[in-house]
Amino acid sequence: xxxxxxxxxxxxxxxxxxxxxxxxxxxxxxxxxxxxxxxxxxxxxxxxxxxxxxxxxxxxxxxxxxxxxxxxxxxxxxxxxxxxxxxxxxxxxxxxxxxxxxxxxxxxxxxxxxxxxxxxxxxxxxxxxxxxxxxxxxxxxxxxxxxxxxxxxxxxxxxxxxxxxxxxxxxxxxxxxxxxxxxxxxxxxxxxxxxxxxxxxxxxxxxxxxxxxxxxxxxxxxxxxxxxxxxxxxxxxxxxxxxxxxxxxxxxxxxxxxxxxxxxxxxxxxxxxxxxxxxxxx
Numbered sequence: 001x002x003x004x005x006x007x008x009x010x011x012x013x014x015x016x017x018x019x020x021x022x023x024x025x026x027x028x029x030x031x032x033x034x035x036x037x038x039x040x041x042x043x044x045x046x047x048x049x050x051x052x053x054x055x056x057x058x059x060x061x062x063x064x065x066x067x068x069x070x071x072x073x074x075x076x077x078x079x080x081x082x083x084x085x086x087x088x089x090x091x092x093x094x095x096x097x098x099x100x101x102x103x104x105x106x107x108x109x110x111x112x113x114x115x116x117x118x119x120x121x122x123x124x125x126x127x128x129x130x131x132x133x134x135x136x137x138x139x140x141x142x143x144x145x146x147x148x149x150x151x152x153x154x155x156x157x158x159x160x161x162x163x164x165x166x167x168x169x170x171x172x173x174x175x176x177x178x179x180x181x182x183x184x185x186x187x188x189x190x191x192x193x194x195x196x197x198x199x200x201x202x203x204x205x206x207x208x209x210x211x212x213x214x215x216x217x218x219x220x221x222x223x224x225x226x227x228x229x230x231x232x233x234x235x236x237x238x239x240x241x242x243x244x245x246x247x248x249x250x251x252x253x254x255x256x257x258x259x260x261x262x263x264x265x266x267x268x269x270x271x272x273x274x275x276x277x278x279x280x281x282x
Contacts, residue, residue: 002040007031008065014057015040022051024061026072047076049092067099074144075099078137082161085133090164097160105149117155119175122182126207130158166215180255181210184248188272191244194279202278209271217258231266238273245269
């Protein structure tokens with residue numbers, strides 16, 4: 001049973017269950033004639049967002065209440081589809097940014113305004129699964145609204161999914177990190193003279209390692225890898241790749257990202273060796 005703690009508008013409330021867990025609940029007319037302390041009608045709940053604490057709940061509820069209900073409902077459908085593919089933990093993180101983005105994209109489409117997104121090649125190369133979902137999301141939007149967004153909208157949708165997976169604060173952070181990853185991959189290709197010979201899958205795998213590395217460093221987290229003690233002799237056996245990893249670390253610092261430590265450089269060496277082997281065997 002959910003009871004109302006705060007009414008944001010007719011479609012958004014802050015509520016709690018009998019154990020004290022707070023939620024943000026959305027639904028058309030969910031708060032109609034419902035007082036604080038009243039019991040929420042389960043049939044009117046479209047989506048429940050778990051609140052980590054009261055401050056987070058109020059902030060999230062306020063952000064959702066400021067968005068058009070139709071945009072929120074559309075974003076929930078798309079976010080739940082993304083959750084089915086990438087994990088349910090990303091759904092709550094996706095709804096607000098997707099509602100904001102999709103609402104603006106539909107307005108641009110109606111006004112006949114086009115937009116050229118940066119990092120298109122990089123996003124397709126480094127995040128192929130998310131871009132494929134972005135294409136499906138464009139189809140979902142058309143199914144839900146009858147309006148077809150440009151195919152290019154798969155790119156920002158993919159970046160929003162990546163951002164939700166990483167748990168970073170803003171899609172701009174993901175774009176910044178994607179740009180840094182592109183510079184690092186270009187450096188590795190040049191240093192090892194790979195000449196674009198590695199497979200799309202190997203490039204995407206290497207890019208995924210790099211972007212997760214950058215995301216961890218931004219939050220101060222360090223990887224825990226059982227291979228780490230064995231990587232010192234491994235790096236000694238692959239001096240070119242280790243030297244390349246050191247240069248990648250310097251490039252990351254030059255880009256303004258937090259410095260990476262020696263253990264992470266050793267892990268990076270392993271991934272560079274894999275990329276080089278894929279290029280050699282390809």
